[in-house]
Amino acid sequence: MAETAKVAYLGPEASFSHAAALKLFPNAKIVPEKSFQDIFRIVEEGKAEFGVVPIENSTEGSVNVNLDLLAEGELKIVKETSMKIEHQLVSKAGSLKEVKIVFSHPQGLAQCRQWLQKNLPEVELSESSSTAKAAESVAGIPNSAAISSLLAARKFGLNILAENIQDNPNNQTRFVVISKKAAKPSGKVKTSILFSTKHKPGALFDALKALKDFGVNMTKIESRPSKKDAWHYVFFVDFEGSQESENVKKALEELGRHCDSLKILGSFEVI
Template identity: 40%
Template sequence: MSSDAAASLDALRERIDQLDNDILHLISERARCAQEVAEVKLDEDPGTRFYRPEREAQVLRRIMAMNKGPLSDEEMARLFREVMSACLALEQPVKVAYLGPEGTFTQQAALKHFGESAVSLPMAAIDEVFREVEAGAVNYGVVPVENSTEGVVNHTLDTFLESSIRIAGEVVLRIHHHLLVGENTRRDKISRIYSHPQSFAQCRKWLDAHYPHAERVAVASNAEASRLVKTEWHSAAIAGDMAGKLYDLEVIHEKVEDRPDNSTRFLIIGNRDAPFSGSDKTSLVVAMRNQPGALHDLLEPFHRHRIDMTRLETRPSRSGVWNYVFFIDFVGHHDEPHIAAMLDEVRLRAADLKVLGSYPQGVL
Protein backbone atom coordinates (compact mmCIF):
# COMPACT_ATOMS: atom_id res chain seq x y z
CA MET A 1 0.00 0.00 0.00
CA SER A 2 1.32 3.44 -0.93
CA SER A 3 2.04 5.99 1.75
CA ASP A 4 -0.74 8.27 0.40
CA ALA A 5 -3.32 5.42 0.61
CA ALA A 6 -2.16 4.48 4.12
CA ALA A 7 -2.46 8.10 5.26
CA SER A 8 -5.94 8.34 3.73
CA LEU A 9 -7.07 5.15 5.54
CA ASP A 10 -5.67 6.40 8.83
CA ALA A 11 -7.60 9.65 8.44
CA LEU A 12 -10.84 7.78 7.63
CA ARG A 13 -10.40 5.49 10.63
CA GLU A 14 -9.86 8.47 12.90
CA ARG A 15 -13.05 10.00 11.48
CA ILE A 16 -14.96 6.75 12.14
CA ASP A 17 -13.63 6.64 15.71
CA GLN A 18 -14.81 10.21 16.28
CA LEU A 19 -18.25 9.42 14.81
CA ASP A 20 -18.50 6.34 17.05
CA ASN A 21 -17.77 8.53 20.05
CA ASP A 22 -20.48 10.98 18.95
CA ILE A 23 -23.00 8.15 18.43
CA LEU A 24 -22.16 6.70 21.85
CA HIS A 25 -22.67 10.09 23.49
CA LEU A 26 -26.00 10.70 21.73
CA ILE A 27 -27.38 7.23 22.50
CA SER A 28 -26.47 7.68 26.16
CA GLU A 29 -28.11 11.09 26.17
CA ARG A 30 -31.25 9.61 24.59
CA ALA A 31 -31.34 6.88 27.23
CA ARG A 32 -31.09 9.44 30.04
CA CYS A 33 -33.91 11.41 28.43
CA ALA A 34 -36.02 8.23 28.33
CA GLN A 35 -35.42 7.77 32.05
CA GLU A 36 -36.60 11.33 32.69
CA VAL A 37 -39.74 10.64 30.63
CA ALA A 38 -40.42 7.61 32.84
CA GLU A 39 -40.07 9.72 35.99
CA VAL A 40 -42.52 12.32 34.68
CA LYS A 41 -45.03 9.62 33.70
CA LEU A 42 -44.81 7.91 37.09
CA ASP A 43 -45.31 11.20 38.92
CA GLU A 44 -48.49 11.80 36.91
CA ASP A 45 -49.81 8.24 36.96
CA PRO A 46 -48.16 5.34 38.88
CA GLY A 47 -49.96 2.85 36.61
CA THR A 48 -48.84 4.48 33.38
CA ARG A 49 -47.98 2.58 30.20
CA PHE A 50 -44.40 3.04 29.06
CA TYR A 51 -44.73 1.34 25.68
CA ARG A 52 -46.84 3.43 23.30
CA PRO A 53 -47.39 1.66 19.96
CA GLU A 54 -48.65 4.79 18.21
CA ARG A 55 -45.63 6.83 19.39
CA GLU A 56 -43.11 4.21 18.26
CA ALA A 57 -44.80 3.95 14.86
CA GLN A 58 -44.65 7.73 14.44
CA VAL A 59 -40.95 7.84 15.36
CA LEU A 60 -40.02 5.03 12.96
CA ARG A 61 -42.01 6.58 10.10
CA ARG A 62 -40.27 9.91 10.69
CA ILE A 63 -36.85 8.25 10.70
CA MET A 64 -37.59 6.47 7.43
CA ALA A 65 -38.87 9.69 5.83
CA MET A 66 -35.74 11.62 6.90
CA ASN A 67 -33.27 8.91 5.89
CA LYS A 68 -31.03 9.87 2.96
CA GLY A 69 -28.95 6.66 2.78
CA PRO A 70 -26.72 4.89 2.04
CA LEU A 71 -28.47 2.53 4.49
CA SER A 72 -31.98 1.58 3.35
CA ASP A 73 -35.02 3.01 5.13
CA GLU A 74 -35.79 -0.39 6.64
CA GLU A 75 -32.24 -0.94 7.91
CA MET A 76 -32.19 2.50 9.48
CA ALA A 77 -35.55 1.85 11.14
CA ARG A 78 -34.26 -1.48 12.50
CA LEU A 79 -31.31 0.29 14.12
CA PHE A 80 -33.60 2.82 15.76
CA ARG A 81 -35.98 0.05 16.81
CA GLU A 82 -33.17 -1.53 18.85
CA VAL A 83 -32.16 1.81 20.37
CA MET A 84 -35.78 2.44 21.34
CA SER A 85 -36.12 -1.10 22.73
CA ALA A 86 -33.02 -0.70 24.90
CA CYS A 87 -34.15 2.72 26.15
CA LEU A 88 -37.62 1.38 26.95
CA ALA A 89 -36.05 -1.45 28.95
CA LEU A 90 -34.49 1.21 31.22
CA GLU A 91 -38.01 2.46 31.99
CA GLN A 92 -39.75 -0.91 32.16
CA PRO A 93 -38.96 -4.00 30.01
CA VAL A 94 -41.90 -5.06 27.85
CA LYS A 95 -43.04 -8.64 28.58
CA VAL A 96 -44.35 -10.38 25.47
CA ALA A 97 -45.96 -13.81 25.20
CA TYR A 98 -45.70 -15.59 21.86
CA LEU A 99 -46.68 -18.90 20.30
CA GLY A 100 -43.69 -21.07 21.17
CA PRO A 101 -41.50 -22.91 21.62
CA GLU A 102 -38.33 -20.85 21.48
CA GLY A 103 -36.96 -20.43 17.98
CA THR A 104 -40.28 -20.12 16.11
CA PHE A 105 -41.14 -17.52 13.51
CA THR A 106 -43.59 -16.04 16.02
CA GLN A 107 -40.71 -15.29 18.41
CA GLN A 108 -38.82 -13.78 15.49
CA ALA A 109 -41.83 -11.56 14.77
CA ALA A 110 -42.04 -10.54 18.43
CA LEU A 111 -38.39 -9.47 18.50
CA LYS A 112 -38.75 -7.70 15.16
CA HIS A 113 -41.61 -5.63 16.55
CA PHE A 114 -40.45 -5.02 20.14
CA GLY A 115 -36.66 -5.30 19.75
CA GLU A 116 -34.14 -7.60 21.38
CA SER A 117 -34.49 -5.94 24.79
CA ALA A 118 -38.08 -7.17 25.20
CA VAL A 119 -38.67 -10.16 27.49
CA SER A 120 -40.23 -12.84 25.27
CA LEU A 121 -42.06 -15.78 26.87
CA PRO A 122 -43.07 -18.89 24.86
CA MET A 123 -46.59 -20.33 25.18
CA ALA A 124 -47.74 -23.76 24.04
CA ALA A 125 -50.90 -22.62 22.23
CA ILE A 126 -52.55 -19.52 20.77
CA ASP A 127 -55.29 -19.45 23.40
CA GLU A 128 -52.60 -19.50 26.12
CA VAL A 129 -51.11 -16.33 24.63
CA PHE A 130 -54.55 -14.70 24.86
CA ARG A 131 -55.00 -15.84 28.47
CA GLU A 132 -51.61 -14.50 29.58
CA VAL A 133 -52.40 -11.09 28.12
CA GLU A 134 -55.94 -11.04 29.50
CA ALA A 135 -54.69 -11.95 32.98
CA GLY A 136 -52.11 -9.16 32.91
CA ALA A 137 -49.20 -11.59 33.31
CA VAL A 138 -47.59 -10.02 30.21
CA ASN A 139 -47.98 -6.66 28.49
CA TYR A 140 -48.58 -7.98 24.98
CA GLY A 141 -48.88 -11.15 22.96
CA VAL A 142 -47.91 -12.08 19.41
CA VAL A 143 -49.96 -14.56 17.36
CA PRO A 144 -49.96 -15.49 13.64
CA VAL A 145 -53.08 -14.54 11.71
CA GLU A 146 -52.42 -15.20 8.01
CA ASN A 147 -49.83 -16.51 5.57
CA SER A 148 -49.55 -15.28 1.99
CA THR A 149 -49.37 -18.88 0.71
CA GLU A 150 -51.65 -20.87 3.02
CA GLY A 151 -54.20 -18.25 4.11
CA VAL A 152 -55.64 -17.45 7.55
CA VAL A 153 -54.84 -19.05 10.88
CA ASN A 154 -58.36 -20.06 11.91
CA HIS A 155 -57.46 -20.72 15.55
CA THR A 156 -56.43 -17.09 16.01
CA LEU A 157 -59.65 -15.75 14.48
CA ASP A 158 -61.82 -18.12 16.50
CA THR A 159 -60.12 -17.13 19.76
CA PHE A 160 -61.08 -13.49 19.18
CA LEU A 161 -64.75 -14.52 19.23
CA GLU A 162 -64.54 -15.45 22.91
CA SER A 163 -62.01 -12.88 24.12
CA SER A 164 -62.05 -9.23 25.17
CA ILE A 165 -58.45 -8.78 23.97
CA ARG A 166 -57.66 -5.86 21.67
CA ILE A 167 -55.36 -5.72 18.66
CA ALA A 168 -52.56 -3.21 19.30
CA GLY A 169 -50.35 -3.69 16.25
CA GLU A 170 -49.23 -5.87 13.38
CA VAL A 171 -45.95 -7.12 11.97
CA VAL A 172 -45.27 -8.84 8.66
CA LEU A 173 -42.37 -11.29 8.52
CA ARG A 174 -40.82 -12.61 5.32
CA ILE A 175 -40.68 -16.37 5.84
CA HIS A 176 -37.60 -18.20 4.58
CA HIS A 177 -37.41 -21.95 5.13
CA HIS A 178 -34.14 -23.89 5.04
CA LEU A 179 -33.32 -27.58 5.03
CA LEU A 180 -31.23 -28.19 8.16
CA VAL A 181 -29.26 -31.17 9.43
CA GLY A 182 -27.28 -32.07 12.54
CA GLU A 183 -23.59 -32.89 12.59
CA ASN A 184 -24.26 -36.65 12.48
CA THR A 185 -26.44 -36.60 9.36
CA ARG A 186 -25.15 -37.73 5.98
CA ARG A 187 -26.68 -35.55 3.28
CA ASP A 188 -27.07 -38.45 0.82
CA LYS A 189 -28.90 -40.61 3.41
CA ILE A 190 -31.78 -38.31 4.41
CA SER A 191 -34.89 -40.48 4.67
CA ARG A 192 -37.06 -38.43 7.06
CA ILE A 193 -37.89 -34.71 7.18
CA TYR A 194 -39.55 -33.01 10.16
CA SER A 195 -41.47 -29.73 10.06
CA HIS A 196 -44.70 -27.96 10.94
CA PRO A 197 -47.63 -28.79 8.59
CA GLN A 198 -47.78 -25.18 7.39
CA SER A 199 -44.10 -25.27 6.45
CA PHE A 200 -44.55 -28.53 4.56
CA ALA A 201 -47.39 -26.89 2.63
CA GLN A 202 -45.25 -23.85 1.83
CA CYS A 203 -42.38 -26.07 0.54
CA ARG A 204 -44.43 -28.82 -1.14
CA LYS A 205 -43.17 -28.38 -4.70
CA TRP A 206 -39.52 -28.12 -3.65
CA LEU A 207 -39.78 -31.28 -1.56
CA ASP A 208 -41.52 -33.16 -4.37
CA ALA A 209 -38.66 -32.24 -6.70
CA HIS A 210 -35.69 -32.82 -4.37
CA TYR A 211 -36.81 -35.36 -1.72
CA PRO A 212 -39.81 -37.18 -3.19
CA HIS A 213 -39.15 -40.40 -1.25
CA ALA A 214 -38.30 -38.92 2.15
CA GLU A 215 -40.91 -39.43 4.87
CA ARG A 216 -42.49 -36.15 5.94
CA VAL A 217 -43.22 -36.07 9.66
CA ALA A 218 -45.41 -33.22 10.92
CA VAL A 219 -44.58 -31.83 14.37
CA ALA A 220 -45.91 -28.99 16.54
CA SER A 221 -43.33 -26.39 15.45
CA ASN A 222 -40.24 -25.91 13.34
CA ALA A 223 -38.24 -25.45 16.54
CA GLU A 224 -39.37 -28.91 17.66
CA ALA A 225 -38.34 -30.26 14.24
CA SER A 226 -34.88 -28.74 14.71
CA ARG A 227 -34.55 -30.25 18.19
CA LEU A 228 -35.44 -33.72 16.92
CA VAL A 229 -32.83 -33.80 14.14
CA LYS A 230 -30.03 -32.53 16.37
CA THR A 231 -28.89 -36.06 17.26
CA GLU A 232 -30.50 -38.18 14.52
CA TRP A 233 -28.57 -39.80 11.69
CA HIS A 234 -30.85 -39.82 8.67
CA SER A 235 -33.23 -36.92 9.25
CA ALA A 236 -33.49 -33.24 8.37
CA ALA A 237 -35.71 -30.34 9.41
CA ILE A 238 -37.37 -27.54 7.53
CA ALA A 239 -37.09 -24.45 9.71
CA GLY A 240 -35.91 -20.85 9.79
CA ASP A 241 -32.69 -19.14 10.80
CA MET A 242 -33.57 -18.71 14.48
CA ALA A 243 -34.37 -22.40 15.05
CA GLY A 244 -31.27 -23.48 13.15
CA LYS A 245 -29.01 -21.25 15.25
CA LEU A 246 -30.71 -22.29 18.48
CA TYR A 247 -29.87 -25.97 17.86
CA ASP A 248 -26.61 -25.39 15.99
CA LEU A 249 -27.74 -27.04 12.75
CA GLU A 250 -26.17 -26.80 9.31
CA VAL A 251 -28.08 -25.31 6.40
CA ILE A 252 -27.73 -27.61 3.38
CA HIS A 253 -30.38 -25.90 1.22
CA GLU A 254 -31.40 -22.26 1.64
CA LYS A 255 -34.82 -20.71 0.96
CA VAL A 256 -36.70 -23.85 -0.04
CA GLU A 257 -40.14 -22.18 0.11
CA ASP A 258 -42.08 -22.48 -3.15
CA ARG A 259 -42.89 -18.75 -3.33
CA PRO A 260 -40.08 -16.20 -2.82
CA ASP A 261 -42.58 -13.65 -1.45
CA ASN A 262 -43.83 -16.05 1.24
CA SER A 263 -44.81 -13.90 4.26
CA THR A 264 -46.77 -14.26 7.47
CA ARG A 265 -48.71 -11.51 9.20
CA PHE A 266 -48.74 -11.49 13.00
CA LEU A 267 -50.99 -9.53 15.35
CA ILE A 268 -49.86 -7.76 18.51
CA ILE A 269 -52.57 -8.22 21.13
CA GLY A 270 -53.06 -6.26 24.36
CA ASN A 271 -55.65 -5.01 26.83
CA ARG A 272 -55.99 -1.45 25.56
CA ASP A 273 -56.68 0.42 22.33
CA ALA A 274 -53.86 2.17 20.53
CA PRO A 275 -54.54 5.89 19.99
CA PHE A 276 -54.57 7.44 16.51
CA SER A 277 -51.09 7.38 14.93
CA GLY A 278 -51.77 8.93 11.51
CA SER A 279 -51.55 5.69 9.52
CA ASP A 280 -53.78 3.10 11.09
CA LYS A 281 -55.80 -0.02 10.45
CA THR A 282 -58.94 -1.32 12.17
CA SER A 283 -60.11 -4.91 12.62
CA LEU A 284 -63.64 -5.94 13.52
CA VAL A 285 -65.90 -8.97 13.62
CA VAL A 286 -69.51 -8.72 12.42
CA ALA A 287 -72.41 -11.17 12.72
CA MET A 288 -75.15 -10.57 10.14
CA ARG A 289 -78.74 -11.74 10.25
CA ASN A 290 -79.41 -14.78 8.09
CA GLN A 291 -81.41 -13.10 5.33
CA PRO A 292 -81.09 -12.36 1.58
CA GLY A 293 -78.73 -9.48 0.80
CA ALA A 294 -76.99 -9.59 4.17
CA LEU A 295 -73.48 -9.44 2.68
CA HIS A 296 -74.47 -6.53 0.44
CA ASP A 297 -75.90 -4.69 3.45
CA LEU A 298 -72.62 -5.22 5.30
CA LEU A 299 -70.35 -4.01 2.50
CA GLU A 300 -72.39 -1.10 1.13
CA PRO A 301 -71.45 1.45 3.86
CA PHE A 302 -67.74 0.69 3.30
CA HIS A 303 -68.15 1.49 -0.39
CA ARG A 304 -70.24 4.63 0.14
CA HIS A 305 -67.82 6.05 2.74
CA ARG A 306 -64.86 5.10 0.50
CA ILE A 307 -63.24 2.92 3.16
CA ASP A 308 -60.31 0.82 1.92
CA MET A 309 -61.10 -2.74 3.03
CA THR A 310 -57.94 -4.87 3.09
CA ARG A 311 -59.30 -8.23 4.26
CA LEU A 312 -62.62 -10.08 4.54
CA GLU A 313 -62.78 -13.56 6.08
CA THR A 314 -65.77 -15.74 6.94
CA ARG A 315 -65.89 -18.10 9.90
CA PRO A 316 -68.70 -20.29 11.27
CA SER A 317 -70.52 -18.67 14.17
CA ARG A 318 -70.53 -20.32 17.58
CA SER A 319 -74.20 -19.35 18.05
CA GLY A 320 -75.95 -21.57 15.51
CA VAL A 321 -75.66 -24.05 12.64
CA TRP A 322 -74.92 -22.46 9.24
CA ASN A 323 -74.55 -18.98 10.73
CA TYR A 324 -71.38 -17.08 9.91
CA VAL A 325 -69.39 -14.11 11.15
CA PHE A 326 -67.18 -11.83 9.09
CA PHE A 327 -63.68 -10.69 10.07
CA ILE A 328 -62.84 -7.39 8.38
CA ASP A 329 -59.67 -5.28 8.21
CA PHE A 330 -59.77 -1.77 6.77
CA VAL A 331 -57.60 1.34 6.64
CA GLY A 332 -58.37 4.00 9.25
CA HIS A 333 -58.86 4.45 13.00
CA HIS A 334 -62.26 4.02 14.68
CA ASP A 335 -61.90 7.47 16.31
CA GLU A 336 -61.85 9.22 12.93
CA PRO A 337 -65.27 10.83 12.26
CA HIS A 338 -65.92 9.21 8.86
CA ILE A 339 -64.92 5.78 10.24
CA ALA A 340 -67.16 6.23 13.28
CA ALA A 341 -70.09 7.20 11.01
CA MET A 342 -69.58 4.12 8.86
CA LEU A 343 -69.41 1.82 11.90
CA ASP A 344 -72.64 3.30 13.26
CA GLU A 345 -74.40 2.39 10.01
CA VAL A 346 -73.03 -1.15 10.04
CA ARG A 347 -74.16 -1.60 13.66
CA LEU A 348 -77.75 -0.80 12.65
CA ARG A 349 -77.67 -3.49 9.97
CA ALA A 350 -75.75 -6.17 11.89
CA ALA A 351 -76.88 -8.65 14.52
CA ASP A 352 -73.64 -7.92 16.37
CA LEU A 353 -70.45 -5.92 15.79
CA LYS A 354 -67.25 -5.91 17.83
CA VAL A 355 -64.27 -3.68 17.08
CA LEU A 356 -61.19 -5.79 17.77
CA GLY A 357 -58.93 -2.76 17.73
CA SER A 358 -57.47 0.14 15.80
CA TYR A 359 -53.69 0.09 15.59
CA PRO A 360 -50.71 1.50 13.65
CA GLN A 361 -50.10 -0.13 10.30
CA GLY A 362 -46.92 -2.20 10.33
CA VAL A 363 -43.80 -0.09 9.75
CA LEU A 364 -41.09 -2.78 9.60
Protein backbone atom coordinates in the same frame (compact mmCIF):
# COMPACT_ATOMS: atom_id res chain seq x y z
CA MET B 1 -45.46 0.42 24.14
CA ALA B 2 -43.48 0.06 27.33
CA GLU B 3 -40.00 -1.35 26.83
CA THR B 4 -40.24 -3.09 30.21
CA ALA B 5 -43.32 -5.07 29.15
CA LYS B 6 -43.51 -8.85 29.21
CA VAL B 7 -44.23 -10.20 25.73
CA ALA B 8 -45.28 -13.77 24.90
CA TYR B 9 -44.58 -15.56 21.61
CA LEU B 10 -44.76 -19.10 20.20
CA GLY B 11 -41.50 -20.74 21.24
CA PRO B 12 -38.96 -22.04 21.60
CA GLU B 13 -36.35 -19.41 20.78
CA ALA B 14 -35.47 -18.95 17.09
CA SER B 15 -39.05 -19.37 15.83
CA PHE B 16 -40.36 -16.87 13.30
CA SER B 17 -42.68 -15.57 16.02
CA HIS B 18 -39.59 -14.96 18.18
CA ALA B 19 -38.06 -12.89 15.38
CA ALA B 20 -41.29 -10.89 15.04
CA ALA B 21 -41.42 -10.29 18.81
CA LEU B 22 -37.83 -9.02 18.80
CA LYS B 23 -38.63 -6.70 15.89
CA LEU B 24 -41.66 -5.25 17.66
CA PHE B 25 -40.20 -5.22 21.19
CA PRO B 26 -36.39 -5.03 20.93
CA ASN B 27 -35.86 -4.19 24.62
CA ALA B 28 -38.77 -5.97 26.31
CA LYS B 29 -38.79 -9.24 28.25
CA ILE B 30 -39.63 -11.82 25.57
CA VAL B 31 -41.00 -15.14 26.86
CA PRO B 32 -41.77 -18.32 24.86
CA GLU B 33 -45.03 -20.24 25.18
CA LYS B 34 -45.92 -23.72 23.95
CA SER B 35 -49.08 -22.85 22.02
CA PHE B 36 -51.13 -19.97 20.66
CA GLN B 37 -53.79 -20.81 23.22
CA ASP B 38 -51.22 -20.33 25.99
CA ILE B 39 -50.27 -16.92 24.59
CA PHE B 40 -53.88 -15.72 24.60
CA ARG B 41 -54.46 -17.16 28.06
CA ILE B 42 -51.52 -15.48 29.81
CA VAL B 43 -52.32 -12.13 28.18
CA GLU B 44 -55.97 -12.45 29.24
CA GLU B 45 -54.82 -13.32 32.78
CA GLY B 46 -52.50 -10.31 32.90
CA LYS B 47 -49.36 -12.44 33.23
CA ALA B 48 -48.00 -10.80 30.08
CA GLU B 49 -48.88 -7.35 28.74
CA PHE B 50 -48.63 -8.38 25.10
CA GLY B 51 -48.62 -11.42 22.85
CA VAL B 52 -47.24 -11.70 19.32
CA VAL B 53 -49.04 -14.14 17.00
CA PRO B 54 -49.12 -14.76 13.23
CA ILE B 55 -52.43 -13.90 11.67
CA GLU B 56 -51.99 -14.46 7.92
CA ASN B 57 -49.47 -15.82 5.44
CA SER B 58 -49.27 -14.58 1.87
CA THR B 59 -49.05 -18.15 0.52
CA GLU B 60 -51.30 -20.23 2.80
CA GLY B 61 -53.75 -17.61 4.03
CA SER B 62 -55.01 -16.98 7.54
CA VAL B 63 -53.85 -18.75 10.69
CA ASN B 64 -57.35 -19.88 11.59
CA VAL B 65 -56.66 -20.85 15.19
CA ASN B 66 -55.71 -17.25 15.97
CA LEU B 67 -58.76 -15.83 14.20
CA ASP B 68 -60.90 -18.13 16.32
CA LEU B 69 -59.11 -17.13 19.52
CA LEU B 70 -59.69 -13.46 18.71
CA ALA B 71 -63.38 -14.18 18.08
CA GLU B 72 -63.79 -16.12 21.33
CA GLY B 73 -61.97 -13.74 23.67
CA GLU B 74 -61.82 -10.05 24.52
CA LEU B 75 -58.23 -9.21 23.59
CA LYS B 76 -57.50 -6.35 21.21
CA ILE B 77 -55.13 -6.08 18.28
CA VAL B 78 -52.77 -3.18 19.05
CA LYS B 79 -50.05 -3.39 16.36
CA GLU B 80 -49.19 -5.22 13.15
CA THR B 81 -46.03 -5.97 11.20
CA SER B 82 -45.09 -8.15 8.23
CA MET B 83 -41.98 -10.27 7.85
CA LYS B 84 -40.48 -12.13 4.91
CA ILE B 85 -40.40 -15.85 5.74
CA GLU B 86 -37.52 -17.88 4.30
CA HIS B 87 -37.51 -21.59 5.09
CA GLN B 88 -34.42 -23.78 5.30
CA LEU B 89 -34.24 -27.58 5.42
CA VAL B 90 -31.98 -28.26 8.40
CA SER B 91 -30.64 -31.49 9.86
CA LYS B 92 -27.80 -33.33 11.58
CA ALA B 93 -27.61 -35.39 8.37
CA GLY B 94 -25.10 -34.57 5.68
CA SER B 95 -27.32 -34.96 2.60
CA LEU B 96 -30.93 -35.20 1.44
CA LYS B 97 -30.49 -38.93 0.77
CA GLU B 98 -30.23 -39.57 4.51
CA VAL B 99 -33.55 -37.88 5.39
CA LYS B 100 -36.49 -40.18 6.15
CA ILE B 101 -38.81 -37.75 8.00
CA VAL B 102 -39.33 -33.97 7.94
CA PHE B 103 -40.75 -32.02 10.88
CA SER B 104 -42.23 -28.52 10.87
CA HIS B 105 -45.19 -26.41 11.88
CA PRO B 106 -48.21 -27.11 9.61
CA GLN B 107 -47.76 -23.69 7.99
CA GLY B 108 -44.09 -24.44 7.30
CA LEU B 109 -44.95 -27.76 5.65
CA ALA B 110 -47.70 -26.13 3.59
CA GLN B 111 -45.51 -23.24 2.45
CA CYS B 112 -42.91 -25.73 1.13
CA ARG B 113 -45.33 -28.31 -0.26
CA GLN B 114 -44.15 -28.18 -3.89
CA TRP B 115 -40.47 -28.32 -2.96
CA LEU B 116 -41.08 -31.35 -0.75
CA GLN B 117 -43.05 -33.17 -3.44
CA LYS B 118 -40.30 -32.54 -5.98
CA ASN B 119 -37.23 -33.23 -3.82
CA LEU B 120 -38.42 -35.58 -1.04
CA PRO B 121 -41.55 -37.28 -2.44
CA GLU B 122 -41.21 -40.45 -0.34
CA VAL B 123 -40.34 -38.80 2.97
CA GLU B 124 -42.74 -38.85 5.93
CA LEU B 125 -44.00 -35.43 7.07
CA SER B 126 -44.70 -34.74 10.74
CA GLU B 127 -46.25 -31.64 12.34
CA SER B 128 -44.59 -29.74 15.20
CA SER B 129 -45.90 -26.94 17.41
CA SER B 130 -43.48 -24.45 15.80
CA THR B 131 -40.63 -24.37 13.28
CA ALA B 132 -38.13 -23.84 16.09
CA LYS B 133 -39.53 -26.81 18.03
CA ALA B 134 -39.07 -28.89 14.88
CA ALA B 135 -35.41 -27.84 14.65
CA GLU B 136 -34.88 -28.59 18.33
CA SER B 137 -36.43 -32.05 17.90
CA VAL B 138 -34.39 -33.18 14.89
CA ALA B 139 -31.15 -32.37 16.68
CA GLY B 140 -31.67 -35.67 18.51
CA ILE B 141 -33.44 -37.80 15.88
CA PRO B 142 -31.32 -39.66 13.28
CA ASN B 143 -32.25 -39.36 9.59
CA SER B 144 -34.63 -36.47 10.29
CA ALA B 145 -34.82 -32.88 9.07
CA ALA B 146 -36.80 -29.78 9.90
CA ILE B 147 -38.18 -26.86 7.95
CA SER B 148 -37.25 -23.83 10.00
CA SER B 149 -35.24 -20.61 10.07
CA LEU B 150 -31.53 -19.98 9.62
CA LEU B 151 -31.52 -18.71 13.21
CA ALA B 152 -32.89 -22.05 14.45
CA ALA B 153 -30.26 -23.97 12.47
CA ARG B 154 -27.52 -21.98 14.16
CA LYS B 155 -29.05 -22.27 17.61
CA PHE B 156 -29.40 -26.06 17.50
CA GLY B 157 -26.19 -26.79 15.58
CA LEU B 158 -27.82 -28.15 12.43
CA ASN B 159 -26.60 -28.41 8.85
CA ILE B 160 -28.46 -26.56 6.11
CA LEU B 161 -29.35 -29.15 3.49
CA ALA B 162 -31.34 -26.77 1.28
CA GLU B 163 -31.85 -23.00 1.41
CA ASN B 164 -34.96 -20.92 0.78
CA ILE B 165 -37.25 -23.85 -0.01
CA GLN B 166 -40.53 -21.91 0.32
CA ASP B 167 -42.66 -22.28 -2.81
CA ASN B 168 -43.35 -18.55 -3.03
CA PRO B 169 -40.18 -16.40 -3.13
CA ASN B 170 -42.23 -13.47 -1.81
CA ASN B 171 -43.53 -15.50 1.15
CA GLN B 172 -44.56 -13.16 3.97
CA THR B 173 -46.46 -13.44 7.24
CA ARG B 174 -48.44 -10.78 9.05
CA PHE B 175 -47.98 -10.79 12.83
CA VAL B 176 -50.21 -8.90 15.26
CA VAL B 177 -49.72 -7.81 18.84
CA ILE B 178 -52.58 -8.65 21.20
CA SER B 179 -53.32 -6.95 24.52
CA LYS B 180 -56.09 -6.37 27.05
CA LYS B 181 -55.85 -2.62 26.46
CA ALA B 182 -56.80 -0.98 23.18
CA ALA B 183 -54.15 1.06 21.39
CA LYS B 184 -54.06 4.76 20.57
CA PRO B 185 -52.45 4.36 17.17
CA SER B 186 -50.69 6.89 14.97
CA GLY B 187 -49.06 6.71 11.57
CA LYS B 188 -50.46 4.11 9.18
CA VAL B 189 -53.56 2.77 10.93
CA LYS B 190 -55.87 -0.16 10.23
CA THR B 191 -58.95 -1.46 12.02
CA SER B 192 -60.14 -5.05 12.32
CA ILE B 193 -63.74 -6.00 13.00
CA LEU B 194 -65.77 -9.19 13.32
CA PHE B 195 -69.47 -9.38 12.53
CA SER B 196 -72.31 -11.72 11.62
CA THR B 197 -75.42 -11.03 9.54
CA LYS B 198 -78.95 -12.36 9.30
CA HIS B 199 -79.76 -15.17 6.85
CA LYS B 200 -81.49 -13.11 4.18
CA PRO B 201 -80.71 -12.05 0.61
CA GLY B 202 -78.19 -9.21 0.36
CA ALA B 203 -77.36 -9.10 4.08
CA LEU B 204 -73.60 -9.11 3.57
CA PHE B 205 -73.85 -6.63 0.71
CA ASP B 206 -75.91 -4.25 2.85
CA ALA B 207 -73.38 -4.43 5.67
CA LEU B 208 -70.32 -3.86 3.47
CA LYS B 209 -71.99 -1.08 1.49
CA ALA B 210 -71.63 1.10 4.59
CA LEU B 211 -67.86 1.07 4.13
CA LYS B 212 -68.16 2.24 0.53
CA ASP B 213 -70.75 4.88 1.35
CA PHE B 214 -68.44 6.52 3.92
CA GLY B 215 -65.21 6.19 1.94
CA VAL B 216 -63.63 3.41 4.02
CA ASN B 217 -61.18 1.21 2.09
CA MET B 218 -61.53 -2.49 2.94
CA THR B 219 -58.24 -4.43 2.72
CA LYS B 220 -59.41 -7.93 3.67
CA ILE B 221 -62.52 -10.01 4.22
CA GLU B 222 -62.72 -13.61 5.37
CA SER B 223 -65.44 -15.88 6.70
CA ARG B 224 -65.14 -18.44 9.51
CA PRO B 225 -67.72 -20.84 10.97
CA SER B 226 -69.41 -19.23 13.95
CA LYS B 227 -69.15 -22.51 15.92
CA LYS B 228 -72.55 -21.71 17.38
CA ASP B 229 -74.93 -22.84 14.65
CA ALA B 230 -74.24 -25.15 11.73
CA TRP B 231 -73.59 -23.29 8.47
CA HIS B 232 -73.62 -19.93 10.18
CA TYR B 233 -70.60 -17.73 9.59
CA VAL B 234 -68.83 -14.70 11.00
CA PHE B 235 -66.86 -12.26 8.87
CA PHE B 236 -63.45 -10.80 9.65
CA VAL B 237 -62.84 -7.49 7.91
CA ASP B 238 -59.80 -5.21 7.89
CA PHE B 239 -59.93 -1.64 6.60
CA GLU B 240 -57.81 1.47 6.53
CA GLY B 241 -58.31 4.11 9.20
CA SER B 242 -59.06 4.39 12.91
CA GLN B 243 -62.33 3.67 14.65
CA GLU B 244 -62.02 7.19 16.09
CA SER B 245 -62.21 8.81 12.63
CA GLU B 246 -65.58 10.39 11.88
CA ASN B 247 -66.13 8.55 8.61
CA VAL B 248 -65.23 5.22 10.23
CA LYS B 249 -67.57 5.90 13.16
CA LYS B 250 -70.43 6.59 10.73
CA ALA B 251 -69.57 3.52 8.63
CA LEU B 252 -69.54 1.25 11.69
CA GLU B 253 -72.81 2.68 12.93
CA GLU B 254 -74.46 1.98 9.58
CA LEU B 255 -72.81 -1.44 9.23
CA GLY B 256 -74.06 -2.38 12.68
CA ARG B 257 -77.67 -1.84 11.60
CA HIS B 258 -77.33 -4.80 9.25
CA CYS B 259 -75.59 -7.15 11.69
CA ASP B 260 -76.63 -9.66 14.32
CA SER B 261 -73.33 -8.94 16.08
CA LEU B 262 -70.42 -6.54 15.64
CA LYS B 263 -67.12 -6.66 17.48
CA ILE B 264 -64.23 -4.24 17.02
CA LEU B 265 -60.98 -6.18 17.35
CA GLY B 266 -58.92 -3.02 17.42
CA SER B 267 -57.45 -0.03 15.60
CA PHE B 268 -53.69 -0.32 15.36
CA GLU B 269 -50.51 0.97 13.77
CA VAL B 270 -48.98 -0.99 10.90
CA ILE B 271 -45.19 -0.92 10.89
